Amino acid sequence: MAAPATRTPRSRSRAARLLPVLGVVPFLAYLAVFLVVPTLTVVVGAFVEDGRPSLAVVRDLADPAVLGSLANSLVLSALTAVIGGVVGALLAYAVVTGPADGALRRLVTSVCGVLAQFGGVTLAFAFIATLGISGVVSVWLDATFGTGLTSSTWLFSLRGLVLVYAYFQIPLMVIVFLPALDGVRVQWREAAENLGASTWQYWRLVGLPLLAPAFLGSLLLLFANAFAAYATAAALVSQGNPIIPLWIRSALTSEVVLGHANFAYALALEMVLVVALVMTGYSLLVRRTARWLG
Amino acid sequence: MNRIRTTIAAAALAGLVLAGAGCAPPAAEPSADAAAAATATSAEALGGMDALVAAAKAEGRLNVIALPPDWANYGEIIKAFGTKYGIEVNSAQPDAASQEEINAATQLKGTDRAPDVFDLGQSVALANTAMFAPYQVATFDSIPTAFKDPSGTWVNDYGGFMSIGYDSAKVPAITSVEDLLKPELKGKVALNGDPTQAGAAFSGVVMASVANGGSADDIKPGVEFFSRLSDAGNFLPVDPTAATIESGQTPVVIDWDYTNAAVTSKLSSWKVVVPENAQVGGYYYQAVSKDAPHPAAARLWQEFLYSDEGQNLYLGGGARPVRADAMQEAGTLDADAYAKLPEVSGDPVLLTAEQNTAAAAVLSEEWAKVTG
Numbered sequence: 001m002a003a004p005a006t007r008t009p010r011s012r013s014r015a016a017r018l019l020p021v022l023g024v025v026p027f028l029a030y031l032a033v034f035l036v037v038p039t040l041t042v043v044v045g046a047f048v049e050d051g052r053p054s055l056a057v058v059r060d061l062a063d064p065a066v067l068g069s070l071a072n073s074l075v076l077s078a079l080t081a082v083i084g085g086v087v088g089a090l091l092a093y094a095v096v097t098g099p100a101d102g103a104l105r106r107l108v109t110s111v112c113g114v115l116a117q118f119g120g121v122t123l124a125f126a127f128i129a130t131l132g133i134s135g136v137v138s139v140w141l142d143a144t145f146g147t148g149l150t151s152s153t154w155l156f157s158l159r160g161l162v163l164v165y166a167y168f169q170i171p172l173m174v175i176v177f178l179p180a181l182d183g184v185r186v187q188w189r190e191a192a193e194n195l196g197a198s199t200w201q202y203w204r205l206v207g208l209p210l211l212a213p214a215f216l217g218s219l220l221l222l223f224a225n226a227f228a229a230y231a232t233a234a235a236l237v238s239q240g241n242p243i244i245p246l247w248i249r250s251a252l253t254s255e256v257v258l259g260h261a262n263f264a265y266a267l268a269l270e271m272v273l274v275v276a277l278v279m280t281g282y283s284l285l286v287r288r289t290a291r292w293l294g
Numbered sequence: 295m296n297r298i299r300t301t302i303a304a305a306a307l308a309g310l311v312l313a314g315a316g317c318a319p320p321a322a323e324p325s326a327d328a329a330a331a332a333t334a335t336s337a338e339a340l341g342g343m344d345a346l347v348a349a350a351k352a353e354g355r356l357n358v359i360a361l362p363p364d365w366a367n368y369g370e371i372i373k374a375f376g377t378k379y380g381i382e383v384n385s386a387q388p389d390a391a392s393q394e395e396i397n398a399a400t401q402l403k404g405t406d407r408a409p410d411v412f413d414l415g416q417s418v419a420l421a422n423t424a425m426f427a428p429y430q431v432a433t434f435d436s437i438p439t440a441f442k443d444p445s446g447t448w449v450n451d452y453g454g455f456m457s458i459g460y461d462s463a464k465v466p467a468i469t470s471v472e473d474l475l476k477p478e479l480k481g482k483v484a485l486n487g488d489p490t491q492a493g494a495a496f497s498g499v500v501m502a503s504v505a506n507g508g509s510a511d512d513i514k515p516g517v518e519f520f521s522r523l524s525d526a527g528n529f530l531p532v533d534p535t536a537a538t539i540e541s542g543q544t545p546v547v548i549d550w551d552y553t554n555a556a557v558t559s560k561l562s563s564w565k566v567v568v569p570e571n572a573q574v575g576g577y578y579y580q581a582v583s584k585d586a587p588h589p590a591a592a593r594l595w596q597e598f599l600y601s602d603e604g605q606n607l608y609l610g611g612g613a614r615p616v617r618a619d620a621m622q623e624a625g626t627l628d629a630d631a632y633a634k635l636p637e638v639s640g641d642p643v644l645l646t647a648e649q650n651t652a653a654a655a656v657l658s659e660e661w662a663k664v665t666g
Contacts, residue, residue, distance in 0.1 A: 065662035133481065133530070133543045151481035156531045239488050239531030240665025254491040255392035255415045257658040 042272060045265030057266045066247060070270065072158055073227060073243040080165040081222035087166075088173020089215060095174070096181040109178065112171035119168045124235035127164050131155055158242050161233055165226050172225060173218055180214035213285045220282040224275050244271055331590035335446065336430045337597060340590075343432065346597065347379060349590035356383045356591040359398055359409040360390040364536055364556045366452050366578075367611025374607060375598050381591055391492060392418035399425060403585050410592035412581045413451065415493030417654060419579035420647050423447050426581035429593055431600040436620035441577060451599055452552075452613035453577030455568045455638060456501035459554030463563035464545040470569050471505035471519065479546055480527045484534040485520075486549040490654075490661050497576050498548040499657065500645065505572035510645050513653045517660045524664055531665065536560065550576070551636055555612035566636065573642035577616065602626040609635075 049056050060066070091108065098104045130137050131149070138149035154160055184207065192202040230245040241247040244267055250257075251264035330340060330349075337346045350356075356375075363369030376383045386407070387394065392415040402408040412419070412426070423443070430446035441450035460468050466478055474483050487495035503509070503516025523529040534544040539557050547554060554566040580599060586592040598604045605615035606628040614635060621627035645653065 068662070128543075133532070134541055151527075153481050153527070153530055153532075237531060238533035239485070239529075240662060241488075242665070250488065250491050252397070253391045253393050255418045255493050256496045256654045257490055258393070258417055258421050258654075 039272060042265050042268045045262055046269040048262055048265075057262045058269075060263055061266055061270055065241075066244075066267070069241055069244050069247050073245075074274075076158060076161055076165065076243060077223045077226040079162055080169045080226045081219045083162075083166045084169025084173045084222050085215065085219045088170045089177050089218075091170070092174045092177045092181055095178065108174065112174040115171035116168055116175055119229060120231035121235040123164060123167060124232045127155060127160070127167075128236070131163075156237055156239070160236060161243070164232055164236065165229065169222050169226060173222060176218045176221055177214065180211060180218075183214075184210060217282050217285040220278050220285070224278050224282075227271065227275060227278070331593060332427070332586070334589075334593060335428050336434075337432060337593070340593075343597070346590060346594055350379060350381060350588070350594040353588040353591045354381060355406075355588055356381050356595055357386065357407060357410045357587065358383060358595070359386045359412075360388065360392065360395045361385055361413060362388045364553070365611070366552050366613035367556075367607050370610065371599070371604065371607045374603070375595060378598070379594060381594075396422050396425065399583055399585065406587040408583065408585060408587050410583055410586040410588050411595050412579075412583060414448075414579045414581065416576070416579060416645070416647065416650055417493070419448055419581065420650075423581075425584055427584045427586070427589075429582050429596055431596050433600045433602075433617060433620075436617050437600070438616070438619065441616050448579045448581045449596075449600070450577035450616045451580035452605075452608040452615050453575055454550040454552045454613050455636060455642060456497045456572070456574040456576070457549065457551035457554050457566050457568045457636065459539075459547045459549060459557060459564060459566045461539070461542070461545040461561065461563050462565050464542065467565075468546065469567060471502055471572055474523060474528060474546065475526055476528075477526070481530050482544075483523060483528045483546045483548070484530045484532050484538075484544040486534055486547060486553070488661075488665075490658050493576070494550055494553070495548075496654070496657065497550075497574055499661075500643065500653065501548070501569065501572045501574040504574055504643055505569055510643050510649045511652070513656055514660065517657070517664060520664045529664075539564070550613075552612035552614075555634075568636040568638060570639070573638050573640065575638075575642040575644045577644075606631070 046058055047053055047055065095105045095108045127135075129135055132138065132155055133150055133153075135149075138147075141147045142150045155163075188206055188210075189202055192206055197205070228245070230249075233243055233246055234249060237246060241250055248264045248267045251260040251267065254260060331346070334340045334346075337343045340346050340349065358372065361368040361372065363372075372383045372385055375381065384407075386409070387398070390398070392412075395409060395412050395414060396418060399409050399412070414422075426447045428443070428445040428447045431449070434442070434446060434449075437449060443449065458468050458471070458474070465482060466476065468474065473479075485495045485498050486492065489495040489499045499516040499520065500510065500513055501516070502519040503513040506515035506519050508515035520529060530544060532538060532544055534547040534549065536557060538544040539547060540561055547557075551566055551568055554564075557564045558566065580596065582589075582592045582596060599608075600617065602617075602621060605617050605621060606626075608615040609618070609628050609631045612631075612635065615621070618627060618632065622632070
């Protein structure tokens with residue numbers, strides 16, 4: 001119906017509209033291979049037993065020992081998120097009050113960048129060598145104060161995990177919380193002071209309400225980070241499955257209790273659900289902050 | 295040493311599988327010889343030992359998995375086999391668990407990196423016999439009937455007894471399971487693995503059970519013992535390895551006598567006892583993979599393991615070779631090494647497949663209470 005003269009620009013514009021879509025294809029393929037396929041595998045696997053659809057595997061999640069691990073996982077993640085969140089936020093605030101290109105800021109951000117990634121087996125071994133049964137610090141504390149650390153197994157229990165997780169949670173908090181603190185304009189404070197507000201009033205009525213969503217969002221990110229951490233715990237805890245990721249390990253590799261591979265899927269599904277809930281909360285909160293701290 | 299170092303192994307396996315799915319070359323087209331080797335149930339069926347050796351050399355490679363160098367002398371065994379036949383032995387994931395051997399075989403099936411042979415714990419072996427190719431080694435008749443499948447689908451290769459190893463320089467002498475409760479051992483008693491996962495640790499619980507009035511049919515007293523050990527603060531939840539033992543982190547270790555004995559050469563104050571009132575034995579299971587990418591080399595490996603030479607090599611690592619009795623009669627057993635094995639009197643406890651399954655079920659319910 002259209003004349004040849006008008007056809008050329010229109011098809012060019014169609015190509016122009018297609019190009020950005022093509023650019024997204026690698027990303028979509030990446031998502032499909034590393035997110036969609038594994039998730040579907042987990043969902044399907046959780047409802048299969050002996051090759052037949054079944055709810056039996058999911059029902060095993062109600063086992064008291066598994067529920068106990070889930071509770072531990074939640075407590076561990078929440079606790080280290082709060083510890084990391086509070087300490088990290090204070091540290092980030094200290095950095096922000098200094099000059100924007102000062103030595104302190106450069107030092108803290110680069111150190112945090114490294115430490116936030118310093119997890120896994122390396123971190124676990126670092127702690128074992130320091131605070132473990134024959135750790136350098138434990139031996140010294142024992143000799144000096146008689147603490148009994150060298151015959152204590154606390155590092156290999158939930159308490160130990162809290163300490164070790166806090167080690168990478170705090171720097172991560174600094175990294176994710178700094179941009180939010182940077183977004184707080186000096187002018188807002190000046191405006192508040194011009195209107196006669198005290199420091200306390202400024203924080204209570206302006207600063208904290210502004211930062212609260214970003215803070216809570218960071219907490220949720222930390223929570224998810226700890227909830228999914230595996231290697232650190234696996235290297236530390238070799239007896240029992242105090243947290244869910246370790247249950248997955250034992251379901252996959254047990255040479256004593258066999259045929260549990262599908263139970264690993266069910267446990268993974270349980271984790272996916274918890275993390276999905278957390279991340280939904282996170283994205284809702286971030287949307288709220290974005291309105292203020294653009 | 296411990297066969298359940300899953301952290302690294304699992305990650306490595308995941309990597310292998312991802313990489314393998316895309317770019318692993320398929321196994322070489324089987325030649326007529328290889329096809330014959332893949333179904334051969336004995337060396338004779340292939341035209342004798344020489345033909346088997348020739349076919350194996352032509353393949354040139356052997357994939358083994360989950361064989362720690364300091365476990366039952368596997369380091370030496372692999373070296374000896376490679377040198378003798380000029381075959382390159384590719385030892386993957388030395389610290390993997392039995393179940394991971396099976397997982398690897400399933401996931402790598404059809405590639406030339408799939409394991410050729412298995413060395414498995416009882417439960418895993420008996421649950422996966424469909425993956426094994428029946429093969430009878432030349433010395434098949436001298437293996438006691440109780441320790442082999444009649445067709446050679448699996449054959450026990452070596453065994454040992456549950457033992458307590460301890461550093462006599464750090465802790466007082468230990469002679470019985472009950473001694474582990476002593477207050478001097480606070481935070482010092484380690485079990486090699488989680489008994490719901492690792493066969494050696496599982497047998498450790500059986501040992502504790504037998505010592506506390508239980509039996510092969512009733513392992514609850516063993517679980518209760520470990521609860522008491524845990525309540526006393528003596529139970530150390532650390533996976534012992536040669537490194538943790540040498541550095542003094544795990545001064546007392548419950549493990550197979552041969553793995554405990556392997557430490558003695560590195561740590562002279564290390565002592566190994568098999569408790570007199572709790573002698574629990576266990577044998578590992580050897581099998582050829584039905585889908586072995588190097589079927590002739592796999593079969594030659596079996597021949598080597600069950601030859602006098604191979605069996606004596608196990609013995610050199612403190613493990614009890616399955617043909618020990620026959621070899622002792624024939625005078626081919628390494629008498630010096632045999633004399634070093636712990637004395638075992640009376641009837642040691644060996645779990646049947648049924649008892650094993652029942653005990654595993656109890657353990658999976660009860661063990662979580664011990665570790666809290």
